[in-house]
Amino acid sequence: MKIETQCLHAGYEPGNGETRVLPIYQSTTYKYDSTEHVGKLFDLTADGHMYSRISNPTVAAVEQKIAALEGGVGALCTTSGQAASLISLLNIVNAGDHFITASTIYGGTVNLFAVTLKRLGIECTFVDADADEEDLQKAFRPNTKAVFGETIANPAIAVLDIEKFARLAHRNGVPLIIDNTFATPVLCRPIEFGADIVIHSTTKYMDGHAIQVGGVIVDSGNFDWTNGKFPGLCEPDASYHGIVYTKQFGKAAYITKARVQLMRDFGAYPSAQDAFLLNLGLETLSVRMERHCANADAVAHFLAKSDKIEFVNYPTLDGNPYRALAQKYLPRGASGVISFSIKGGRERAIKFMDALELASIVVHVADIRTCVLHPASSTHRQLTDEQLVGAGITPGMIRLSVGLEHIDDILADIQRGLSALD
Ligand SMILES: *Cc1c(COP(=O)(O)O)cnc(C)c1O
Numbered sequence: 001m002k003i004e005t006q007c008l009h010a011g012y013e014p015g016n017g018e019t020r021v022l023p024i025y026q027s028t029t030y031k032y033d034s035t036e037h038v039g040k041l042f043d044l045t046a047d048g049h050m051y052s053r054i055s056n057p058t059v060a061a062v063e064q065k066i067a068a069l070e071g072g073v074g075a076l077c078t079t080s081g082q083a084a085s086l087i088s089l090l091n092i093v094n095a096g097d098h099f100i101t102a103s104t105i106y107g108g109t110v111n112l113f114a115v116t117l118k119r120l121g122i123e124c125t126f127v128d129a130d131a132d133e134e135d136l137q138k139a140f141r142p143n144t145k146a147v148f149g150e151t152i153a154n155p156a157i158a159v160l161d162i163e164k165f166a167r168l169a170h171r172n173g174v175p176l177i178i179d180n181t182f183a184t185p186v187l188c189r190p191i192e193f194g195a196d197i198v199i200h201s202t203t204k205y206m207d208g209h210a211i212q213v214g215g216v217i218v219d220s221g222n223f224d225w226t227n228g229k230f231p232g233l234c235e236p237d238a239s240y241h242g243i244v245y246t247k248q249f250g251k252a253a254y255i256t257k258a259r260v261q262l263m264r265d266f267g268a269y270p271s272a273q274d275a276f277l278l279n280l281g282l283e284t285l286s287v288r289m290e291r292h293c294a295n296a297d298a299v300a301h302f303l304a305k306s307d308k309i310e311f312v313n314y315p316t317l318d319g320n321p322y323r324a325l326a327q328k329y330l331p332r333g334a335s336g337v338i339s340f341s342i343k344g345g346r347e348r349a350i351k352f353m354d355a356l357e358l359a360s361i362v363v364h365v366a367d368i369r370t371c372v373l374h375p376a377s378s379t380h381r382q383l384t385d386e387q388l389v390g391a392g393i394t395p396g397m398i399r400l401s402v403g404l405e406h407i408d409d410i411l412a413d414i415q416r417g418l419s420a421l422d
Contacts, residue, residue: 003069003186004286011065011279024276025057044243044260054264058272062279066206066216069185069282070198073221074255076263077214077275081181081201083268084215085109088177088199091258092230093145095121100139102129102149102165104158104392105179106201107379113148129153129160130321133168140172145229147174151190151329152182154365155339155375155399156392157313159322159329166194175223181205182335182366186289193329196223197254204366205335207281208288212274217258221251233257288368288404293333295410296402302411303340308348308421310341310396336402337365346385346395348421349374353398355420358405358413370403370410 001009012022030049032038040046049055059077067075078084093099101113103126113124125139129149147169149160162178169176175196180188184205190198200206202214225233225246233253236242239261245253263269270278300314315326315334326334342349353361359370363378373379375393385395402410 001068006065006068007186007285008283010068011063012061022058022061022276022279024272026272027056028052042240044240044248044256052272053267053269054259056269056272056275059270059275062275062282063216065279065282066185066200066202067218069189069285070180070218071185071189071191071220072198072218072255074252075216075218076255076259077202077216077270077278078263079215079268079270080213081106081179081199081203081215082108082112083266084199084201084217085112085179087258087262087266087268088197088217089117089122089146089148091254091262092175092225092232093122094232096143097145098123098125098141098143099146099148099174100125100127100136100144101147102153102160103127104129104153104156105148105150106154106181109179129158129165133164136164136168137171140168144172145174146177147172148177148179150179150182151188152315152335152337154182154337155313155397157315157322157334157337157339159315159325159334161325162188162190162193162195162329166196169196170194173227173229182337183330184285184289184335186286187293187330187332187335191218191220191222196220202278202281205281205289205292206285207278208285208366208368209277209281210364210367210369211281212270212277214270214274214278217255219252219255219258223254225253237261289333289335291404292336292366292402295404295407296336296338297333298407299400299402299410299414300338300340302414303338306418308343308418310343310394312338312340314338335366338400338402339397340400341394342396342398342421344396344421346374346376349396349398350377351420352417355417356413357416358409359400365399365401367401368404370405370413371401373399373401375399 063075166176177197178190178195181201198218245257249256304312315322362371
């Protein structure tokens, strides 16, 4: 099936006379015919649902759909994108271990990696993703266990060279984890370029309507966990009287461990209701992404022509440093998120934003409705102007998430903002 068809049909196949639409299994528990069967479930030797902190039929259908969209062997839904990042790493990284991440990643992920994981004894090195392989190699240590990056990163709208990162990770015997939130599998399937694990904040385009917070982890099934660096996957798990994940689950070892061990213990599993809402978003994902990309491309070119704009970050623009990478990794479009800077700094940017009528000011991106955010006065408010520049954010920078409205109405609104600067 092509991705457009998978969005609608993967994960749920009703039998004769069954509900056409994925049902909401609003149940915490499941009934069994024998205690013997329950014993097998707890030994992980029988398939089936045990308890809705670990799995649920509605959520499972959405997991199978997303696994199909990304081309993985399995997926695990989580209650947020943050929980997906956390669990994707804790599944293979322990206290005393180290991992490497591209420095251009989501701000919430920076906090998680630099502050909270550090408190748990896990160290992270932030690297310039655009550096050459020799320089990047220097960041690896004997205890490095993973490499992390985002397909399209905020606020520079930087495109990651996924194949370069995969080569480096694999040469050092560790997996590459890619946060594919902004691209979605409609625009890029990182597993095809060597990523081993793909995660998402499903809160963004996958949902698209701003109605549920969620995340997902997808396992490619391609990484060999038996190279000596990942005992948690290859040695007996005492919490399941000695099962060995790589022996019992083969290609699905990583994603099975994440579910039956970490999800069991951390309890960050979404409700059936939220999975149902996410599925509605997924059904139209491919159609929406096409329009987001077309609208954003038009807005980026419109902004680039204005003499009130200092710069526009969008990979399809002439002269953008990520243009070649976008042509390779994002041939269908570069998503709906643009950042640009108004000449004259903070006050002029605020004046522009306050004049907008269609675009709403929200702390969110990747919504069907056009929205804007001024990082310097919101998400990065605590930083001085000098610190902002260090973080790649100018005082006049605006992040624009282009929605699905008619392009004429979006451009008219932007013109309204620009005219307020006269
Ligand atoms: C929003 C976001 C996250 C965090 O997701 P939540 O669902 O808000 O927890 C992670 N990565 C990226 C790229 C994001 O945009």
